[in-house]
Amino acid sequence: xxxxxIRVRMVSADSKMRAVVSVTxxxxxxxxxxxVIEGEKGLFIAMPSRKTSDGEYRDIxxxxxxxxxxxxxTAILDVYKEEQARAPEEDGIGGSP
Numbered sequence: 001x002x003x004x005x006i007r008v009r010m011v012s013a014d015s016k017m018r019a020v021v022s023v024t025x026x027x028x029x030x031x032x033x034x035x036v037i038e039g040e041k042g043l044f045i046a047m048p049s050r051k052t053s054d055g056e057y058r059d060i061x062x063x064x065x066x067x068x069x070x071x072x073x074t075a076i077l078d079v080y081k082e083e084q085a086r087a088p089e090e091d092g093i094g095g096s097p
Contacts, residue, residue: 001025006079031061036080045073
């Protein structure tokens with residue numbers, strides 16, 4: 001399975017959430033609402049999730065193994081950093097053309 005497109009929507013710099021991302025696999029399957037988060041140890045991704053009846057959040061879609069998670073996170077963060085470099089300096093908000 002190959003990542004064939006990554007679309008980044010930058011969000012306000014006032015939040016720990018830096019961007020919302022959609023990733024397309026093999027030009028035929030897309031996962032929306034992957035979040036880029038600024039944590040204590042740097043940037044990481046959070047997969048789309050929903051709140052369960054007991055108040056916990058569970059991922060809706062996620063990589064099954066560490067290799068795929070690392071590959072996905074690296075690809076997303078690389079594109080995020082490219083978009084961030086193009087974002088206007090004055091307000092910290094940008095986006096895909």
